[in-house]
Amino acid sequence: MLIHPVILCGGSGTRLWPLSRKSYPKQFSSLTGDTSLFQASALRLSGAAFAAPIVVTGSDFRFIVTEQLAQVEIAPAAILIEPQARNTAPAILAAALSLHAREPGALMLVAPSDHVIPDVAQFSAAVEAAAATARQGNLVTFGIRPDRAETGYGWLELSTQPDVDFAPVAQPLAQFVEKPDLATAQMMFEGGKHLWNAGIFLFSVDTLIAAFETYQPEMLEQTRAAVAQAELDLGFTRLAGEPWAALDDISIDYAVMEKAPNMSVVPYGGVWSDLGGWEAVWRDGNPDAQGVxxxxxxxAIDCTDTLLRSESETLEVVGIGLKDIVVVAMPDAVLVAHKDRAQEVKTAVTALKAKGAAQADTFPRDHRPWGWFESLAVGRRFQVKRIVVNPGAALSLQSHHHRAEHWIVVEGTARVTIDAEVKLVTENQSVYIPLGTTHRMENPGKVPMVLVEVQTGSYLGEDDIIRYEDVYARGQGAKG
Structure with missing residues (x-):
């Protein structure tokens, strides 16, 4: 029996601001390698033992999900779109109900999209051990061997102490433990009968649905309605908004796992990180002899135990005499924090939102289903953008009330529609789009097309757009 992965891909990851933001959270970034955390998760949950994955995500991320899966040559079984974030319990239940409709009794492995688990073979061995227990009607969670008294994670108390090698042998779970204070964490770490709670689960869909029938019947009824009334949209499954809005915002742990008597845990002794903050990124970044x-x-000059990170090719970050410091530089924002206080980045994001700073939520590079764009310069009545359009992709047929545009192609060839005229514009050529004109840009080539757009007008916001046709069915609005 194949195991069906469910990848949860809806979090905002604000503890890794400014790299991770609401508009482009950390799971889509390449924090530790050449692939994004989401892509690494999908690859880890692929192979002979696994069916095609189910991805649960938000509407704004749906095209990023499909693009990144295509880059690693993974075709999803389904992509469920949450009308709004409702935490892990409704998301996991919706995936279980969707899978149950086509394969009752199927085994479902639930995993976040932003964890780092480099030892795929060891993780697969733990999953295999858990599968046998799950087939017997147990809800199985995975516990990570701790290497420190961590206060940022929940813990799992085992019924017996694991062996020295942390063999992946399932055993009954004694209890969940909330995020502890330092003294409690130290006691659990030294006691040897507690593991970190990874938030990864394996069970049959029948077992999970039965648990919701017992402990969350109202949530089960509402989620069933959201799944039954879901609509297909360009290959995505949009869960119904009205029943979904009535659901509680609650984690799977609180909803059923902490109440269920049939909980088992499989120890995992390999390397794991949820990259929950910059201190974790520093720890997993293979610090040199000076901890840099x-x-x-x-x-870094004469620095110790410090993280220096620049996400801009034109922005050089230099640290002199720093100790226990995190510095992260983006084109539009810079974070400087003591490593011990890196978890307080969420407080900074809240403060930025309060003052109306766009950097709180908005990533400087705006990803769209056809490619991406970024602002290069902004004035009172003008804006300059770099726009990259993927091969074969097309922007919507649109017009603007308040701005005119001038396009200069710098790489590739653009097919441009202006009212009834359609023409090709190649490198070093330009075209003018008068205010109010119906227009569209397409890339008919085999390589990305890059152009510079100069906007002029009284209002330059992204919501000044009227769509007439759109191959991505986004509707009206800035992103649709």
Whole structure:
């Protein structure tokens, strides 16, 4: 029996601001390698033992999900779109009900999309051990061997102490433990009968649905309605908004796992991280002999236990005499924090939102289903953008009330529609789009097309757009 992965891909990851933001959270970034965390998760949950994955995500991320899966040559079984974030319990239940409709009794492995688990073979062995227990009607969670008294994770108390090698042998779970204070964490770490709660689960869909029938019958009824009334949209499954809005915002742990008597845990002794903050990124970044991690154009001089990271090719970060410091530089924002206080980044995001700073939520590179764009310069009545359109992709047929546009192609060839005229514009050629004109840009080529757009007008917001045709069915609005 194949195991069906369910990848949860809806979090905002604000503890890794400014790299991770609401508009482009950490799971889509390449924090530790050449692939994104989401892609690494999908690859880890692929192979002979696994069916095609189910992905649960938000509407704004749906095209990023399909693009990143295509880059690693993975075709999803389904992509469920949450009308709004409702935590893990409704998301997991919706996936279980969707899977149950086509394969009752199927085994379902639920995993976040932003964890780092480099030892795929060891993780697969733990999943295999858990599968046998799940087939017997148990809800199985995975516990990570701790290497420190961590206060940022929930813990799992085992019924017996694991062996020295942390063999993946299932045993009854004694209890869940909430995020502890330092003294409690130290006691659990030294006691040897507690593991970190990874938030990864394996069970049959029948077992999970039965647990919701017992402990969350109202949530089960509402989620069933959201799944039954779901609509197909360009290959995505949009869960129904009205029943979904009535659901509680609650985690799977609180909803059923902490109440269920048939909980088992499988120890995992390999390397694991949820990259829940910059201190974790530093720890997993292979610090040098002085404890320094540098990424991008960054230089450390006489620094110790410090992270220096630049996400801009043109922005050089230099640290001199720093100790226990995190510095993360983006084109539009810079974070400087003591490593011990890196978890307080969420407080900074809240403060930025309060003052109306766009950097709180908005990533400087805006990803769309056809490619991406970024602002290069902004004035009172003008804006300059770099726009990259993927091969074969097309922007919507649209017009604007308040701005005119001038397009200069710098790489590739654009097929441009202006009212009834359609023409090709190649490198070093330009075209003018008068205010109010119906227009569209397409890339008919085999390589990405890059152009510089100069906007002029009284209002330059992304919501000044009227769509007439759109191959991505986004509707009206800034993103649709």
């Amino acid at each position: 991690v540098t990424t991008g154009p960054a230089t």
